[in-house]
Structure formats: structure tokens, C-alpha cells
Amino acid sequence: MSTLREADWALARSAAASVAAPLAVERVPVSATDRRVLREDVQARCDLPSFDTSAMDGWAVAGQGPWRIVGDVLAGGPYPDRLASGTCVRIATGAVVPVGTLGVLRWEDARVEGDAVLGSVSSGRDIRARGEECRVGEHVASAGTEVTPALSGFLAATGHDDVMVTRYPRVELILLGDELQESGIPSNGRVRDSLGPQLPGWLARAGGQVVSHRQVGDQLEDVVGAFAQAVGQADVIITTGGTAEGPRDHVRAAVEQLGGRLVVDHVAVRPGHPMLLAVLPESGGRQVPLVGLPGNPHSAVVGFVTLAVPILDSLLGRAPRDLSTVPAAEELRAPVGHTRLVAGNLEDGTFVLSPYGGSAMLRGLSQSTGFAVVPEGRTAQGEHVLWLPLP
16 A cells, blocks of 8 residues: 555545454453443443332332331342232332332322321333333344443443453554653753643543653654564654654654555645654564654644554554534634644534644643634634544
8 A cells, every 4th residue: 555645634534444353352341441442342231220210219008009018128128929909018119019000109198097007109111111211132232332331321220240342452652852851941952841731631531541651852862762672562653743754853764764655645734744654563573553643742643543543443453433513603714625624522413622722732632622624715703613532
């Protein structure tokens, strides 16, 4: 496959998704599945609820009232006998409804006179029937689904102790540049590293696990050495800086020295134009993707959502993300021949851009939840654009 140069933005995303395949699976407890990706279709192992259960605190009554009180039913302990007509038992929410129950008379709707209960209740009232939510064997979730906390709870409720998920992709993060300062107030022409602190968070949100995080200077031999070490222990390598074509930009040369191949070399997008995607050979025969992000922080995040997120999706076996369309609150523009990603937010379903959106700026991005994907030319106020949410 030949290198895509000045690649169309959407085509670059597709190319990134194609360079990786799902990783191995592991079985984990349902309590540890939040944001994990299922690798198996899951079916209910029991009816839910597993028995007729009371939806309210009150009285389980049989036949017509008034009803004589004959006992109590608490959650976790079923009533041992069939409920005879004209009798009732106190019942707690979630408790097993006794056999013979007409319905549940809510506590606040009942009147108690001595050992009798008076009120009115219709057949089946406030009873959650067995299997009302799902039946044993019913489909619960599909392979490729990213688990939410609610789905974790549903998996447990339907009888699952553990499920099969994709293992976390191992990510090697390499920050390139002699000018980077890791702490304190920047001085003497150096700049404070802002990508090192944020990229692990973006990676975690996208499903990756950083196994190494280091800074490398602007010497070709150091870059080659860092890449060679990373390729043996990572599922994907992400670099920052060094993707332009200046005298100290060594990413392309390092890829070439290691026998790698450029898949995408520059993307026709603003910001983020100098991003690249390569694959490096590993001794075991694997092809390890390398995403080269520009050094400017805003541009780097655009590169991350363009190239890194589709790779992580593929490694996790997660379905491709379909983008929704939303109206723009104001006119938006993109250069000729380029897509523009504009940081902003959705307000009542409408895209509103953030200020301070330059490629070297993080202020606007820090107040944004995603990007409007603006095609070349002019997009008038009220016209629709694609919405790309941040991880």
C-alpha cells in the first residue's frame, strides 16, 4: 500500500483504523468492566426478575378485602405458604410475592383496623412479573460494546460474574524535543511540556494504557533508539513533535532506519497538518503502529482524535464511531483543500465554538467537549457540520 500524502481527513481516519486488529481477550469480573470492550455476545443467564417481586412497600393481598393480616415478607426471604383468599401479608419492595397474591396495596393507600387491612387494589398492581425485564437466554449485549457502569450492573443482574473483554492496548508515549521543560516556570527559550500531562488522560479515556512515558532529545540516534525499544513492548507508539520537515525533525528518518513504512504523511486538516502514521516491524512479525503528533498542543489533540483513536478502536475491537450532524451557531470556514476541526461545545444541540482556538493554544480546547468537522470553504450559520466528541 502506497503512502497517503496530504491525505483527506476522513481517508486518514480510515487508514488508521486499518493498520490494527483486535488484541487478545481476557476474562474480568463485571465490577471491573467499566469502559472495557466486550469480545463476546452476552445472553441473560436468568430471568429478570427471577421471581414475581413487589414493586412497593405495602400489603400483598389475596382475593377481595378487607384482608386479615397473617404475616410478613421481607426481601430475601420468600413466604412459605400460598396466600389464602381474604388474607394479606406485609411486604417490602423487592420481596418475593406469595403465591395466590392478587396485587400489592401500597402502604400509603391502606387503612389498618386491628388485624385487618382495608383498601382497593387491582389485579397485578405493583407486581413486577418474573422475566418482565428479560428472559433467560435473551440477548443482553453485543461483542464490540463499550461497557458503561449501568451495563456492568445489568450484566451482574442477569447472572454474570465475569465476561470476556479485550485486554488494554499498551501505549508507549515518546515526547520529542530539546526545548521541553517538565516542571516549573519555563525560561531561557524553553517551553513547558503540556502534552505529557494530558495525553495519558486522553489515552485512558480512549481505552489505552500507557506503559512507558519518556522525553527524548532532538538527536536522530536517540530517536531511533527510543523507537527500537518501544516497538518490542507496545501495541501502539505515540510521539509528539518532530513530524515537520525541519533539520531537527527526525521521526520520518527514524522510521526509515528501522525498516518501517509511512502510511499517512501529512493530513489535509487544520490544525494538525504535519501529523503522520507509520508502521514499524517487530521481530516477532508484528507491525506496530506509530502515530506522530505535531508539537503544537492543539494540533496534537487534533492528530490524536484523527489517527490514534481509530487505531485504539481497532485494537479494542470496538465498532467505528459514527459522527452525528449538528447545526452551527455561526459561520465557519476552512481553507481550500482542507478540513478544519474547530473546538467547541454543543448547546441545545447546536455547535458553539470556543475562543482561543489557535494550533498552539490549549485554553479554548480545555473548555471544549469536541470538534466541529468543517469542510473546505464557507459553512453558513445554521448549516450542519459533523460533530466529533472528544474521548
